[in-house]
Amino acid sequence: MATQDTASETENLTLVQSVRDGLYTEMKNDEDVLVMGEDVGKNGGVFRATEGLYEEFGGDRVIDTPLAESGIVGTAIGMAAYGLKPVPEIQFMGFIYPAFDQIVSHAARIRTRSRGRFTCPMVVRAPYGGGIRAPEHHSESTEAMFAHQPGLKVQIPSTPYDAKGMLISAIRDPDPVVFLEPKLIYRAFRDEVPTDDYEVPLGEAAVRREGTDISVFTWGAMSRPTMEAAEELAEEDGIDVEVVDIRSISPLDEETIVESFKKTGRAAVVHEAPKSGGLGGEIASIIQEEALLYQEAPVERITGFDTPFPLYALEDYYLPEPARIKKGIRDAVSF
Numbered sequence: 001m002a003t004q005d006t007a008s009e010t011e012n013l014t015l016v017q018s019v020r021d022g023l024y025t026e027m028k029n030d031e032d033v034l035v036m037g038e039d040v041g042k043n044g045g046v047f048r049a050t051e052g053l054y055e056e057f058g059g060d061r062v063i064d065t066p067l068a069e070s071g072i073v074g075t076a077i078g079m080a081a082y083g084l085k086p087v088p089e090i091q092f093m094g095f096i097y098p099a100f101d102q103i104v105s106h107a108a109r110i111r112t113r114s115r116g117r118f119t120c121p122m123v124v125r126a127p128y129g130g131g132i133r134a135p136e137h138h139s140e141s142t143e144a145m146f147a148h149q150p151g152l153k154v155q156i157p158s159t160p161y162d163a164k165g166m167l168i169s170a171i172r173d174p175d176p177v178v179f180l181e182p183k184l185i186y187r188a189f190r191d192e193v194p195t196d197d198y199e200v201p202l203g204e205a206a207v208r209r210e211g212t213d214i215s216v217f218t219w220g221a222m223s224r225p226t227m228e229a230a231e232e233l234a235e236e237d238g239i240d241v242e243v244v245d246i247r248s249i250s251p252l253d254e255e256t257i258v259e260s261f262k263k264t265g266r267a268a269v270v271h272e273a274p275k276s277g278g279l280g281g282e283i284a285s286i287i288q289e290e291a292l293l294y295q296e297a298p299v300e301r302i303t304g305f306d307t308p309f310p311l312y313a314l315e316d317y318y319l320p321e322p323a324r325i326k327k328g329i330r331d332a333v334s335f
Contacts, residue, residue, distance in 0.1 A: 008194040016186040018160035018193050019049045019125075022167035023087065025197045027057055030085065033171055036063040037072055037089030046091045047127060047186055073099035073124060077107050080122040085171055093128035093180065094137035100145075107176040108151030119174040123167070128156075129221050129272055130309050131184035131319055139309040141220075141273040146178045147250035147282075153177045153202055154249040158223040160191035162247060165200030173202060180249075182221035205253035207260065211242030214333055215260040217283050218270040219246040222320055226270045229325035239333055249279060257283060258290045266332045268300035270320050275303040297335035302328040 013021060027033045034057075035050055041064040044051030054062040065072050069090055076086035090096045096103075103124060110120045130139030146154045155170055155177060157163040163181070170177040208223065209230055218226045223245050230241035244260050246252065261267050267287055269280035284299040302320045310318050 008196045008198075010192040010194050012190045013160045013193045014187045014190055015157070015160045015163050015181070016047055016049050018163040018191070019167060019181060020051060020053075021193065022164040022171075023050065023053060024056070025164070026168050026171045027053065027061065029197060030171075031061075032083065033085045033087065034061040034063065034079075035087045035089065036065055036076060038065055038067050038091055040064060040089050045089060047183065049125070049181075050089065069095055069097075069099040070102055073102040073107070076122050076124075077102060077110070077120055080107075080120045080176075081110060081118045085121045087123045087125060087171060090124065090126040092134075092138045092140070093126045093142065094140040096124075096126055096140075099124070103146070103152070103176070103178065104149045108149050111151065111175060120176045121171075121174050123170045123177045123179050125179045125181065127183035127186070128180040129182050129184055130315055131221060133312040133315065136308075136311070139315075141271070141304065141309070143180055143249050144273060144277055144279050144282075147279060151175065152250060154180065155202055156180045156182065156220045156247060156249055158182065158185070158220055158245050158247070160193050162200050162206070164193055165198050166202065166247070168197055169199040169202050172199070177202070180220070184221040185224060188224070203248045203251045203253060205247055205256040206245045207242065207256070208245050209241065209243040211240040211264065213240045213264055214266040214268060214329055215242045215244060215264045216268045216270060216325075216329065217244045217246055217257060219249065220272070222270045222272055225320060225322045226325055229322040229329065232322060233326055233329060237330065239329065241329060246279075246283075252282070252286070254286055254290065257286055261287050261291050262294045265294050265296040266335075268302055268325075268328050268332050270302045270325055270328075272304045272319050274306045275301055276306050278303055297332045300328040300332045
């Protein structure tokens with residue numbers, strides 16, 4: 001688990017400001033880093049994650065592109081193969097699918113296809129998830145599709161501190177990273193973020209709350225209602241919940257998952273993606289394979305539903321919220 005740096009000066013930033021700070025920091029450090037995407041230049045991006053970068057670094061490194069996701073990522077792959085470090089932005093995860101073939105069929109395979117002659121140091125950024133009352137295709141949470149592809153790393157920060165540190169680590173990684181940003185909490189709260197550059201290692205989960213009765217695994221925007229449910233359960237029922245923020249969807253930090261489960265013997269997974277085929281099933285399987293003899297109850301999955309993400313009238317019902325999370329945890333503990 002990464003240790004938060006408290007020695008350097010800090011700024012009080014939102015998550016999206018921290019993303020912007022991570023981009024700025026690494027572009028200052030490395031002239032091979034560039035950003036590209038629709039409206040990322042003078043406009044500063046749809047969520048203002050690239051605000052001010054065009055004025056600082058110019059049009060050769062902050063590149064406005066046509067609205068063509070396959071072209072954005074395909075061009076970035078070519079840049080990466082020849083030594084640059086592009087960070088293409090897809091405006092919403094629901095629009096990433098035209099670029100899916102470029103990501104899984106080409107970026108993810110360059111290292112093995114070329115027998116190590118080429119790598120693809122590229123970070124595809126995309127806001128993901130629901131909860132902001134957006135229209136269709138703006139609330140996708142299909143991280144499992146990318147986690148299934150060997151050759152890709154899939155990262156999801158849930159705090160401003162992690163957003164900057166994980167993004168810098170992703171940009172410095174020699175292989176392609178899909179970096180999904182939970183837009184529901186882009187501006188939900190602030191965190192002290194070091195002004196210096198720092199890395200949060202990829203592939204490591206973080207224990208956000210120590211507990212002894214059940215381990216709850218979650219990530220992204222769902223970390224906040226999970227923490228809220230954990231605190232309420234401690235007060236209402238005396239249930240001591242351990243909350244593990246997965247952070248790295250691929251590779252999964254199996255060691256932290258298994259060690260947490262061995263301590264508590266019970267588990268739940270909270271994610272906003274649909275239940276079937278989601279990462280919750282993978283985490284449950286890891287527990288079965290590595291810690292079966294410690295298991296005292298079935299693993300609960302508290303998730304979105306197996307439907308397209310609904311329009312705004314049903315959004316709050318679709319997303320796991322503290323009451324539903326508490327019910328799932330109580331079911332596991334009382335089994």
